[in-house]
Amino acid sequence: MDNSRAHFAVEAGQWQTLGAHFDGEGTNFALFSAHAERVELCLYDPSGTTEIARLNLPEYTNEIWHGYVPGLKPGALYGYRVHGPYDPANGHRFNPHKLLLDPYARELVGPIKWSKAHFAYDLDSEDKDLSFNDMDSASGMPKCRVVDRNADGWGSIQRPAVGWSDTIVYETHVKGFTQLNPAIPQELRGTFEGLGHKAAVDYIKSLGITSVELLPIHEFPDDSHLLDKGLRNYWGYNTIGFFAPAQRYCGPQGLRGFREMVRAFHDAGIEVILDVVYNHTAEGNELGPSLSFKGIDNFSYYRTLPDNHRYYINDTGTGNTVNTSHPRVLQMVMDSLRYWAEDMQVDGFRFDLGTILGREPEGFDERGGYFDAMTQDPVLSRVKLIGEPWDIGPGGYQVGGFPPGWAEWNDKYRDSTREYWLNGDNCAPDFAARLLGSGDIYDLRGRRPWSSVNFITAHDGFTLNDLVSYDHKHNEANGEDGNDGHNHNLSHNYGVEGPTEDEGINALRERQKRNFLATLLLSHGTPMLLAGDEFGRSQMGNNNGYCQDSEISWLHWENLPESCEALRDFTRRLITLRKEQPLLRRENWRDGMVIDWFNVHGGVQKPEHWLDGNALAVRLQRDDLAEQPDVWSNILMLFNPVDADAAFTIPATGGNDWVLELLTSNPEQRGDMAKENQEFVLPARSLALFRKG
The missing domain is CATH 2.60.40.10 (Immunoglobulins)
Structure with missing residues (x-):
C-alpha cells in the first residue's frame, strides 16, 4: 500500500x-x-x-x-x-x-x-x-x-422548446418500454440507447407525443429485502446518486448513451423530462445502511427530530427526509438539476413527493428556500417544472399550492374523472371543473390552465386496461400478502374480474377506455398518458409494480388482439384533434372563450340542475378563431356516463348545424348532422364531440 x-x-x-x-x-x-x-x-x-x-x-x-x-x-x-x-x-x-x-x-x-x-x-x-x-x-x-465533462460536446443542437399549452406527456420507463420491443436490437433493450433507437422514437412520435417523462434514471440500488424475495427495485424511487445515471440502463456507449438518447428525441422534436427524487435517499432511517450522505454528514443532509437527533423526520414514508433547508444540501439539489439541464440537455423535471422540497422547519412554505432558488435560477426557471404536490407529513397535500411557474400532478382530475365514468353520485360539478382545467384551483396569480397536469393513470396504480377490468388489486407477486398498493382505485370490472371471453363485457371495457382517453385529451390542462395505455396494456391487476422488473411491468408489443391496434388508432386521432384545435388546449384563462353548460333538455344548466344527474353538455366558443381556416371556433361536447341512452336536445346556440366529429360508442361514426332543438340520442356510457358546420 x-x-x-x-x-x-x-x-x-x-x-x-x-x-x-x-x-x-x-x-x-x-x-x-x-x-x-x-x-x-x-x-x-x-x-x-x-x-x-x-x-x-x-x-x-x-x-x-x-x-x-x-x-x-x-x-x-x-x-x-x-x-x-x-x-x-x-x-x-x-x-x-x-x-x-x-x-x-x-x-x-x-x-x-x-x-x-x-x-x-x-x-x-x-x-x-x-x-x-x-x-x-x-x-x-x-x-x-472520474468523468471528463468536456469529452463529449453536444455540438450544434436545437431543443424542441415545446410550449406548455402544446405539451402532451408520455410517462414511461427505460427498460419497461424497450425490454420486449422486437423492433429494438436485443443488445440495446433495457438501455438508454434502446429507448433512443429510431424504432422507439419513431413510434412515440407517431402517436403525437411532445414530451417523454422517464421514471427515475438516477443511480439507485436494489434493496436487500427485495433481493431476498427474488425481486428488484423497478421504479427507481430510491436514489443514491443524484448526478449519476443508473448503471442498469447504460448500454454499450455507457454515459454517452444517455446523451445520444436525448439527442435522438430532440431531433424528432420531442422533449425529455426526468422524474427525480430529491425528497429522500436510499439510506433509510436510523437502522439503514451508510452508503454516502449518512456517513459524510448525517446531521446536515437529513432532517432529524428536534428533540432527539438520533431519529429522522419521516415525511416521505421512506425512513428519511432530505434537509433542503441546509444551504449546502440545497446547493447539491440545484447543482444536480443544472447538470441534467445543461450538460445532459434534458428539458424538464417531475419532482417526486415535491411538497418535501418546500418544507422548512415550520412546515410547507411556497416561499421557502428551495422554491425561491428555483424561481430566480436563470437555467431552471426556464425548463418544465412539474410537482407531485403531496407527501405524508403534516399539511403535505398541496395541490394548487405550488408557486407560479410550476405545473402539478392533479390527482383531483384523476379521481373526479374516474368517478364520473362510474356514474358516481353528485360528481358532475367537480368533473366539469376538472374538464375545463381546474380553474377553481389554478386560476390565480397568473397561473395558466397548463398548470394542471391531467392524468387518468400513472405508473402508480392500475393501467387503463386494468382500471376497467378489475374491482380489486391483485398484488400477490409482490410478496406482501396483498397489503401494498392502493385500495381506493375507483375501478370496475363490468361483470368479470380480469380477462374474459365475454364479448359484451369486452366491448363495454373498450368503450370505457375510449371515454377515458377522450376525456383526457379533450380536457384543458396538460394531458399525461401512461405508456401502453394507448393500446390497452395490462399488469394483470397489479397496481403497485414498484418491485416487478418482469413481464408484469414491461410493455408487450407482440401478439396483441385487434382491439389494441384500434385503441392506438383512436388515441392518435385524439392527439391529432388536440393539436389542430386551440379550443381543446386552452393556453390562457383570459382568452375570451365563452363556456356554456347545458342539461339534456337543451336548457342552460342552472345551479339546481347539477345534482339532477350526470349527463352533461358544454359548448366552447372563441370568435377570434373563426377566420382561421380549418380551425374550429365553436364546439359542443356531450357526456353520458349513465348505463342507459340519453336523449339530448341539441341546444339552440345560433348559426349552422352541428357536425359530429367523435363518438366513443362508435369511433367510425362521424359526419352526422345535428340540428338545434332536435333530439340526439347519445348511447349509454359515451361521449360525443360536435363542431359547427
Whole structure:
C-alpha cells in the first residue's frame, strides 16, 4: 500500500466546485462536511477491487474538504472515508470503516453487494444503531468514476422548446418500454440507447407525443429485502446518486448513451423530462445502511427530530427526509438539476413527493428556500417544472399550492374523472371543473390552465386496461400478502374480474377506455398518458409494480388482439384533434372563450340542475378563431356516463348545424348532422364531440 500511495501526490486544490473535476492535467476533489474531522480519498484500480492509494484531503475551507491529485485522469475510480464522531444521539454517524460515495459523482461502477458491513452499527447488537461496526464495506460498494465533462460536446443542437399549452406527456420507463420491443436490437433493450433507437422514437412520435417523462434514471440500488424475495427495485424511487445515471440502463456507449438518447428525441422534436427524487435517499432511517450522505454528514443532509437527533423526520414514508433547508444540501439539489439541464440537455423535471422540497422547519412554505432558488435560477426557471404536490407529513397535500411557474400532478382530475365514468353520485360539478382545467384551483396569480397536469393513470396504480377490468388489486407477486398498493382505485370490472371471453363485457371495457382517453385529451390542462395505455396494456391487476422488473411491468408489443391496434388508432386521432384545435388546449384563462353548460333538455344548466344527474353538455366558443381556416371556433361536447341512452336536445346556440366529429360508442361514426332543438340520442356510457358546420 505504501508503494502504491507513493505514486500519487495531493495538493491543496480548490473548494469552489464540489465533486471530482478533471482540468486536463489532474483531478480536483471537493466534499462538503460541516462536522467531519478528516476525509480520506481512496483510489482504486480499474477493476474497483483493489485500493491503490489512500490520501488525506489536505485542506478544509468553508466546510469543504478539498485536494488536487496531479496526473489523475478520467476513468479513475474512487470513494471516501470520513472521520468524525459516532454519536447518533446528536445526529452524527461517522464511521471511517465505510467506503462512501461522492454525492457529486457523475458515474458509479459496480453494484452494492449487501452485507452487514454496509451498516455503521452492529446489526447483532441489542443497542442497534447506538453500537459501532468496524467491518469494512469497500468490497461491497460501487466506486465513483472520474468523468471528463468536456469529452463529449453536444455540438450544434436545437431543443424542441415545446410550449406548455402544446405539451402532451408520455410517462414511461427505460427498460419497461424497450425490454420486449422486437423492433429494438436485443443488445440495446433495457438501455438508454434502446429507448433512443429510431424504432422507439419513431413510434412515440407517431402517436403525437411532445414530451417523454422517464421514471427515475438516477443511480439507485436494489434493496436487500427485495433481493431476498427474488425481486428488484423497478421504479427507481430510491436514489443514491443524484448526478449519476443508473448503471442498469447504460448500454454499450455507457454515459454517452444517455446523451445520444436525448439527442435522438430532440431531433424528432420531442422533449425529455426526468422524474427525480430529491425528497429522500436510499439510506433509510436510523437502522439503514451508510452508503454516502449518512456517513459524510448525517446531521446536515437529513432532517432529524428536534428533540432527539438520533431519529429522522419521516415525511416521505421512506425512513428519511432530505434537509433542503441546509444551504449546502440545497446547493447539491440545484447543482444536480443544472447538470441534467445543461450538460445532459434534458428539458424538464417531475419532482417526486415535491411538497418535501418546500418544507422548512415550520412546515410547507411556497416561499421557502428551495422554491425561491428555483424561481430566480436563470437555467431552471426556464425548463418544465412539474410537482407531485403531496407527501405524508403534516399539511403535505398541496395541490394548487405550488408557486407560479410550476405545473402539478392533479390527482383531483384523476379521481373526479374516474368517478364520473362510474356514474358516481353528485360528481358532475367537480368533473366539469376538472374538464375545463381546474380553474377553481389554478386560476390565480397568473397561473395558466397548463398548470394542471391531467392524468387518468400513472405508473402508480392500475393501467387503463386494468382500471376497467378489475374491482380489486391483485398484488400477490409482490410478496406482501396483498397489503401494498392502493385500495381506493375507483375501478370496475363490468361483470368479470380480469380477462374474459365475454364479448359484451369486452366491448363495454373498450368503450370505457375510449371515454377515458377522450376525456383526457379533450380536457384543458396538460394531458399525461401512461405508456401502453394507448393500446390497452395490462399488469394483470397489479397496481403497485414498484418491485416487478418482469413481464408484469414491461410493455408487450407482440401478439396483441385487434382491439389494441384500434385503441392506438383512436388515441392518435385524439392527439391529432388536440393539436389542430386551440379550443381543446386552452393556453390562457383570459382568452375570451365563452363556456356554456347545458342539461339534456337543451336548457342552460342552472345551479339546481347539477345534482339532477350526470349527463352533461358544454359548448366552447372563441370568435377570434373563426377566420382561421380549418380551425374550429365553436364546439359542443356531450357526456353520458349513465348505463342507459340519453336523449339530448341539441341546444339552440345560433348559426349552422352541428357536425359530429367523435363518438366513443362508435369511433367510425362521424359526419352526422345535428340540428338545434332536435333530439340526439347519445348511447349509454359515451361521449360525443360536435363542431359547427
